[in-house]
Amino acid sequence: MRTAWAIYKRELIGTFCSPLAYVVMVAFLVFNGVVFWFFMSMTADNPALTGSRSPLQMFFGSTILSVLTLLVFSPATTMRTFAEERRSRTFETLFTAPVTDVEVVAGKYFGSMTFYAALWAPTLLYALVVKRYGPVDWGALASGYAGMLLIGSAFVALGVLMSAIARSQVVAYMLTFMAIGGVMFALGLGSYVFQEESTRQFFSYVNLWEHMEHFSVGLIDSRALVYYGSVSLCSLALATRTLSVRRES
Amino acid sequence: MIETHLLTRRFGSRTAVEALTFSIPKGSIVGFLGPNGAGKSTTLKMLAGFLPPTSGTAHVGGLDVVTDSLAARRLIGYMPESVPLHPEMRVREYLRFRAEIKGITRKRDAAVDRALELADVTDVAPRLIGELSKGYKQRVGLADALVARPPLLILDEPTEGLDPNQILRFRDMLKRLGAEHTIFLSTHIMQEVEAVCERVVIIHKGHIAASGPLEEVRAKMTGGERDVVVRLHPREHHAAWKEDPAAAAKALVDGVEGLTLRSATADGELVSLVVRSVEKGDAVEDLVARCVGAGLGVRAVSPQAGSLERVFHALTGAEGDA
Numbered sequence: 418m419r420t421a422w423a424i425y426k427r428e429l430i431g432t433f434c435s436p437l438a439y440v441v442m443v444a445f446l447v448f449n450g451v452v453f454w455f456f457m458s459m460t461a462d463n464p465a466l467t468g469s470r471s472p473l474q475m476f477f478g479s480t481i482l483s484v485l486t487l488l489v490f491s492p493a494t495t496m497r498t499f500a501e502e503r504r505s506r507t508f509e510t511l512f513t514a515p516v517t518d519v520e521v522v523a524g525k526y527f528g529s530m531t532f533y534a535a536l537w538a539p540t541l542l543y544a545l546v547v548k549r550y551g552p553v554d555w556g557a558l559a560s561g562y563a564g565m566l567l568i569g570s571a572f573v574a575l576g577v578l579m580s581a582i583a584r585s586q587v588v589a590y591m592l593t594f595m596a597i598g599g600v601m602f603a604l605g606l607g608s609y610v611f612q613e614e615s616t617r618q619f620f621s622y623v624n625l626w627e628h629m630e631h632f633s634v635g636l637i638d639s640r641a642l643v644y645y646g647s648v649s650l651c652s653l654a655l656a657t658r659t660l661s662v663r664r665e666s
Numbered sequence: 667m668i669e670t671h672l673l674t675r676r677f678g679s680r681t682a683v684e685a686l687t688f689s690i691p692k693g694s695i696v697g698f699l700g701p702n703g704a705g706k707s708t709t710l711k712m713l714a715g716f717l718p719p720t721s722g723t724a725h726v727g728g729l730d731v732v733t734d735s736l737a738a739r740r741l742i743g744y745m746p747e748s749v750p751l752h753p754e755m756r757v758r759e760y761l762r763f764r765a766e767i768k769g770i771t772r773k774r775d776a777a778v779d780r781a782l783e784l785a786d787v788t789d790v791a792p793r794l795i796g797e798l799s800k801g802y803k804q805r806v807g808l809a810d811a812l813v814a815r816p817p818l819l820i821l822d823e824p825t826e827g828l829d830p831n832q833i834l835r836f837r838d839m840l841k842r843l844g845a846e847h848t849i850f851l852s853t854h855i856m857q858e859v860e861a862v863c864e865r866v867v868i869i870h871k872g873h874i875a876a877s878g879p880l881e882e883v884r885a886k887m888t889g890g891e892r893d894v895v896v897r898l899h900p901r902e903h904h905a906a907w908k909e910d911p912a913a914a915a916k917a918l919v920d921g922v923e924g925l926t927l928r929s930a931t932a933d934g935e936l937v938s939l940v941v942r943s944v945e946k947g948d949a950v951e952d953l954v955a956r957c958v959g960a961g962l963g964v965r966a967v968s969p970q971a972g973s974l975e976r977v978f979h980a981l982t983g984a985e986g987d988a
Binding site: 430509664 | 711715736744748752753754755759766768769
């Protein structure tokens with residue numbers, strides 16, 4: 418694990434020494450700043466429309482805006498992991514050192530998770546803004562962040578897998594975008610499409626929109642934990658396998 | 667230190683190297699010579715544990731590079747072609763990272779300092795890798811290969827792209843390192859092998875063309891003969907030598923056993939003879955004694971340069987120029 422720790426630290430240097438990280442962070446904050454302003458003014462202007470929901474609950478809840486945030490920004494946290502090493506050929510020096518594929522994948526994954534968490538960290542200030550005008554449900558807020566980290570964990574793991582497959586950062590981004598958009602979102606929509614109870618329940622179990630709604634009101638469902646945990650682990654296992662296969666061809 | 671048996675690597679239908687069998691003893695500097703595209707880098711990548719072979723085996727320090735990959739990789743300091751590095755890191759920071767992933771847990775700073783010193787990059791330790799010149803980057807790559815004190819160094823075209831001064835400096839460094847490490851270095855430059863290596867493995871179109879101690883390979887390919895250049899000063903016999911150097915030289919060399927005259931050319935005051943002698947024996951000494959006896963001055967006796975180059979050309983044909 419010492420090796421994974423070394424790779425994790427290098428990953429952070431690689432990420433935060435690149436201007437791209439700051440471009441992504443600024444874009445993320447601008448986008449979410451607008452989203453949050455929108456929810457704030459909506460609750461202020463039309464209390465009837467938003468019902469009992471606070472702006473923070475809407476921020477973490479299942480709106481198209483929060484879904485867009487995840488879809489657009491999480492692939493950016495992982496696209497460079499392996500694609501960049503392959504482009505600069507440091508892939509070769511990395512894997513001729515006595516490291517295992519698992520250690521490398523673990524280091525890269527936690528590095529990307531740290532970047533993902535760093536994207537969200539400044540949004541904590543939003544809670545302080547809300548607190549000036551009314552009460553904040555801290556429990557629901559904590560669960561909202563836990564949910565974002567949990568969903569993010571699955572998306573980041575998928576992104577690490579796609580970066581291991583792709584030859585360039587751009588391709589890695591596109592593949593991750595398609596994997597998240599095409600599979601994770603579309604799958605959940607099944608729960609609105611199918612009428613039969615068992616099928617509907619299955620799709621509801623993997624429905625991202627429903628999960629986000631639960632997290633935003635302070636409900637952490639163990640089924641969601643298992644689902645996102647499994648997606649993360651499977652993706653990382655596949656990434657490990659991809660690395661050894663890619664070297665054989 | 668290295669043993670390969672029928673080592674083969676294919677990429678799809680293309681065979682990069684086929685049935686390579688060679689061995690490299692511990693404690694030697696070995697040149698891996700071949701024209702571009704002969705399969706040198708592919709072979710080195712397999713030895714370094716990066717590419718798995720399609721068939722055959724390779725052992726490093728008695729460990730199989732596929733089944734015992736992790737342990738084998740611990741014995742190797744590998745420097746890939748064109749030395750990929752992380753430009754956003756500082757030299758010391760990079761070497762600390764490399765030392766850490768190579769499992770150096772204690773006295774890491776001392777190991778990094780030693781590698782910096784051996785590779786002669788201490789003066790750029792606090793600088794960003796991306797800002798360094800090519801020569802420095804090459805040496806940072808060498809420092810990385812050295813940092814865990816591996817018994818075997820595998821260097822892929824280590825002097826490629828350096829200027830002549832840097833090349834000489836790099837070769838001196840390799841000779842010093844040869845005292846402590848077994849070094850296997852690839853190159854397509856013959857002089858490099860002649861300058862630093864004791865042994866040579868020559869590869870052509872994915873096959874071994876020759877391997878063994880440098881002298882042996884050279885002797886084998888030239889039929890146990892070598893060419894020697896003798897520079898003479900004719901002194902009082904000046905007129906005779908100037909008029910017909912070939913005849914004068916023939917008269918001189920003819921009586922010496924084991925020696926044949928290849929050419930004789932006058933250049934200014936001196937005359938250069940190229941004679942072919944058997945590898946062993948003292949025919950050349952006899953010739954020198956004869957010259958001195960005949961009142962001729964002997965200014966220089968030297969092996970003809972590039973004799974390995976001729977071996978290389980003989981083995982790899984005209985494509986060796988590519």
